[in-house]
Amino acid sequence: MTTTTQQTTETRPVLVWDLPTRSFHWLLVTTFAIAWLTHEDNRYLDVHTFAGYTFLGLLLFRLVWGVIGSHYARFQQFSYSFAEVIAYLKGLFGQDMRRYIGHNPAGAWAIFALIGFGLVLAVSGLFVLGGEERHGLLAGIVSFDQSVIFRETHEITAYALLGLAGFHLLGVISESLLHRENLVGAMFRGSKQADIESPAVRPHRLVAAAILSLFAAYVVATFGGYLTATQDKPYLPFKGPQLAKSQVWQDACGECHLAFHPSLLPARSWEMMLKQQDNHFGEDLFLEKGTIIELLAYAKAYSADHKQTEVAWRMNRSIPITKTPLRITKVDYWVKKHHEINDAVWKRDSIKSRTNCAACHQDAKQGTFEDAGMRIPGDNSFDAITWLRSILDKPSTQQQGVQR
Amino acid sequence: MKIGFDKLTAVLIFMVLASQAQAGAVDTLQQQYTAAGAGPFSAAAGEQRWKETHLDAKSGKQRSCQTCHTKDLTKSGKHARTGKVIDPMAPSANTERFTQVRDIKKWFKRNCKWVLGRECTAQEKGDFLEYLKGQ
Numbered sequence: 108m109t110t111t112t113q114q115t116t117e118t119r120p121v122l123v124w125d126l127p128t129r130s131f132h133w134l135l136v137t138t139f140a141i142a143w144l145t146h147e148d149n150r151y152l153d154v155h156t157f158a159g160y161t162f163l164g165l166l167l168f169r170l171v172w173g174v175i176g177s178h179y180a181r182f183q184q185f186s187y188s189f190a191e192v193i194a195y196l197k198g199l200f201g202q203d204m205r206r207y208i209g210h211n212p213a214g215a216w217a218i219f220a221l222i223g224f225g226l227v228l229a230v231s232g233l234f235v236l237g238g239e240e241r242h243g244l245l246a247g248i249v250s251f252d253q254s255v256i257f258r259e260t261h262e263i264t265a266y267a268l269l270g271l272a273g274f275h276l277l278g279v280i281s282e283s284l285l286h287r288e289n290l291v292g293a294m295f296r297g298s299k300q301a302d303i304e305s306p307a308v309r310p311h312r313l314v315a316a317a318i319l320s321l322f323a324a325y326v327v328a329t330f331g332g333y334l335t336a337t338q339d340k341p342y343l344p345f346k347g348p349q350l351a352k353s354q355v356w357q358d359a360c361g362e363c364h365l366a367f368h369p370s371l372l373p374a375r376s377w378e379m380m381l382k383q384q385d386n387h388f389g390e391d392l393f394l395e396k397g398t399i400i401e402l403l404a405y406a407k408a409y410s411a412d413h414k415q416t417e418v419a420w421r422m423n424r425s426i427p428i429t430k431t432p433l434r435i436t437k438v439d440y441w442v443k444k445h446h447e448i449n450d451a452v453w454k455r456d457s458i459k460s461r462t463n464c465a466a467c468h469q470d471a472k473q474g475t476f477e478d479a480g481m482r483i484p485g486d487n488s489f490d491a492i493t494w495l496r497s498i499l500d501k502p503s504t505q506q507q508g509v510q511r
Numbered sequence: 512m513k514i515g516f517d518k519l520t521a522v523l524i525f526m527v528l529a530s531q532a533q534a535g536a537v538d539t540l541q542q543q544y545t546a547a548g549a550g551p552f553s554a555a556a557g558e559q560r561w562k563e564t565h566l567d568a569k570s571g572k573q574r575s576c577q578t579c580h581t582k583d584l585t586k587s588g589k590h591a592r593t594g595k596v597i598d599p600m601a602p603s604a605n606t607e608r609f610t611q612v613r614d615i616k617k618w619f620k621r622n623c624k625w626v627l628g629r630e631c632t633a634q635e636k637g638d639f640l641e642y643l644k645g646q
Contacts, residue, residue, distance in 0.1 A: 364593035388592075389569070393620040459594040 121301040123208055125177045125308050126315035129297055131165050134322065135225070138162040139268070146265070152478035153344035156236060156243065157329045161322065163229035166222055168318065177308035179209035182219075187212035199285065206286050208301045214282070217275045224268045231261040239417055240478065242345055251420040341482070347416060347475025353405040359398060365464055367435060368474025369406040370419035375431045377406035388433075418476040436461045448483070457484040536612045537640050549633035557642025560635055565627055574626050584646045601646035609644060 124132075142158035145151035173182040187195075195212040198204050205211075210218060237245030238254025249257065283290045293299050297310070329344075336342035350368060360366040369377060381399050384392040394402070409415065411423035425440035432438050436445075445461075452458065457466055464471035469480045541552060564573040579597055580588040585604040588597035599605040609615060619639075623631040631639070 362595075363590055364595050391621060391624050393617055460592075462593055 118300040118302055120298045121208070121305055121307040122297050122310060123179050123299045123301070123308065124294060124297040125180060125311045126297070127168075127172055127311050127318060128176065128180045129294060130315045130318050131169050131172070132294055134318075135162065135165050135169075138165065139225075139272070143265070143269070149478040150481055152240070153329065154479075156232075157325070159229055159232045159236075161325065162225065163233070164321075166225050166229060169222060177311060178306055179308060185210040185212075185215035185218070187215050192216055199281075204285065208299060208305045211278075211282065214275070214278055217271060217278060221268065221271050221275060224264050224271060228261065228264040228268055231257050231264060235261050240345070241348065241417065251414055251417065341469045341480075343469055343477060344479040345477040347470060347473065347477050350415060350474045351405075351409050353401075355398060355401045356405050359392075359394060359402055364462055365471060367462075367464070369409045370411050370413070370415050370474055371422055371435050372410065372432065372438070373412050373423055373426060374407045374410040376433060377410060378403065379431050380433050381406070383433075416475055417478075452483060452485075455485050536615060537609050537644050539612055540615060541637050541640060544633035544637040547633045549637050552634075552637035552641040554638070554642040554645060557635075557638035557640070560638060561642060567628070576622070576626055578626075584643070600643060602644060603646060609640070615640075 138158040138161045142155055142162065145155040145158065172180050178184060192212040195205065207214075233243055233245050234249060234257035235254055236243035237247060238249040238251060238257060241247050279290045288300065301307075332342035332344065350370065356369070357366045372380075380387070381394075381403050384394050384399065411419040411426075414420040414423065421440045422435075422438055425443075426432060426438055435441055453461060459466075464476075467481045467483050468476050469482070470477055541550075544550065544552075561576045564575040566572075567574050574591075579591050580600050584601040585599050587599055589595070590597060598607070600608060602608045619631055619636055623629065623635075
């Protein structure tokens with residue numbers, strides 16, 4: 108709190124931000140950006156949760172580093188009172204414009220708020236992952252219905268954090284202009300011009316190396332599966348629960364189309380469908396009575412009403428209790444989830460029909476329909492994995508390029 | 512060695528049983544059709560019926576057995592509506608064909624109705640089997 112200085116005194120470059128603090132800062136920015144960009148499309152849930160876990164890990168590290176870290180990284184060094192913040196802000200418009208080597212009072216409050224909101228964001232995300240997706244550290248701790256409140260918390264804090272980051276950036280820019288020093292550059296280089304009395308910190312290279320290696324190892328552990336995946340054995344980042352199977356169901360339904368899992372429609376739908384077996388979407392099934400009884404028992408035991416998976420819960424929730432849909436593709440949730448897919452895609456030879464779930468959903472047969480388990484065949488959008496593979500498969504040509 | 516021998520025996524027994532079952536299922540059904548007053552069965556008549564097209568009033572489209580099973584019985588077919596792959600019809604390409612009485616009955620019921628708009632007669636079913644079993 109004493110490290111203020113007047114610009115007239117003699118200065119020297121001093122290391123202010125140690126390497127762990129800088130690594131923390133830029134990794135936090137990166138993971139927040141990744142999480143933001145991947146929050147909408149379910150296909151990238153694995154990338155989103157990867158970013159989220161890293162984000163949480165970084166914040167936890169920062170809490171520790173705020174106690175045992177180097178001088179300017181310690182919370183105690185920048186715990187200013189509200190009165191000091193006001194005085195600082197007033198000073199900006201007056202003559203008493205003070206320059207702080209570490210965090211200034213307003214900046215310090217922004218840091219504490221960013222860390223606090225960040226923790227709420229990450230932890231609420233864990234609850235959403237555990238509640239909606241049944242994955243992660245808190246898998247199944249809250250029910251599907253309870254998870255709604257955590258999702259709202261998660262979304263609101265994400266926007267709040269984005270706003271805070273905006274304020275933080277605004278502060279950095281105005282401070283840089285007022286004192287004619289590049290604060291963004293300082294967060295890269297770590298050093299600032301400071302007077303003789305301001306202490307310099309050690310870079311703490313080992314701690315930073317540990318953070319970066321952990322991060323690299325986590326990247327490999329999370330996404331390595333994509334590199335070894337093949338067409339026949341695709342990589343599924345999330346494995347859903349083992350849902351009960353039925354050979355009778357598989358045989359009876361699977362001989363004409365994918366044996367849609369009973370968790371995709373409520374029991375009343377299956378009941379009506381089997382009652383109308385002589386007019387099954389225009390065709391007569393001629394199923395034997397014994398078979399019908401077995402099919403019905405299985406369908407009722409594992410129908411959408413039992414909310415065994417996220418898709419079961421969401422399908423069931425989107426069907427009004429007064430309705431008994433027979434077509435899975437007419438259920439509101441299904442329609443909403445597929446509205447972006449245009450007719451040209453549906454007509455592709457590799458897809459052909461809206462009932463061909465397995466064309467895109469790699470776990471359609473199991474009935475789990477995990478978020479990160481879908482890939483639209485024939486999509487020529489940029490595929491980072493294919494690109495990375497093409498590089499790894501041709502190391503010789505790459506090296507030649509480098510040598511020249 | 513002993514285990515290997517047991518496995519071999521099991522496979523042999525299974526193959527014998529499977530081939531018997533195939534002959535068995537077709538024979539059993541054709542006997543039933545004969546008992547119902549049909550016969551003798553002709554592969555040529557079966558082939559002709561198999562390739563005939565029928566107009567479906569509802570969809571306005573021509574339908575035949577080949578719509579789904581394709582013109583080559585030794586190749587996989589495709590369900591006209593769902594696109595689901597159908598295993599080859601010819602026993603020479605698919606040893607599981609015509610081994611289960613129950614399956615044959617079910618498919619005759621479903622598919623005759625789809626193509627012809629009615630159930631097949633005992634004579635027609637016998638002819639179909641006569642034609643298909645030799646493929």
